[in-house]
Amino acid sequence: MNDVLQLRKEIARLEVDLERLKRQLAHLQKACAHEFVETPLARTCAKCLQTESLYY
Ligand SMILES: [Zn+2]
Incomplete structure (x- = not known):
């Protein structure tokens, strides 16, 4: 029981x-001057690793 509480x-x-x-991460990504690297499906910032889908 003690283990469970722990x-x-x-x-x-x-x-x-x-x-x-x-x-903290969201704050850094919001302040980042993004440098996106694009792949066919998404783009990712090389500096903060924020990813955005290119599918809309
Ligand atoms: Zn960024």
């Missing part, structure tokens, strides 16, 4: 970290 705590902690890192 795992739940660890998961909760990682989820907080994940949200923080996602926000």
Whole structure:
């Protein structure tokens, strides 16, 4: 039982970290002067790795 509680705590902690890192990444990608490299299906920024689909 103790292990289960420990795992739940660890998961909760990682989820907080994940949200923080996602926000950090979104912030960096928003501020990036993108340099897109195109493939037939998508284009990806070489600097921040933001990907945009070319299928609309
Ligand atoms: Zn970029």
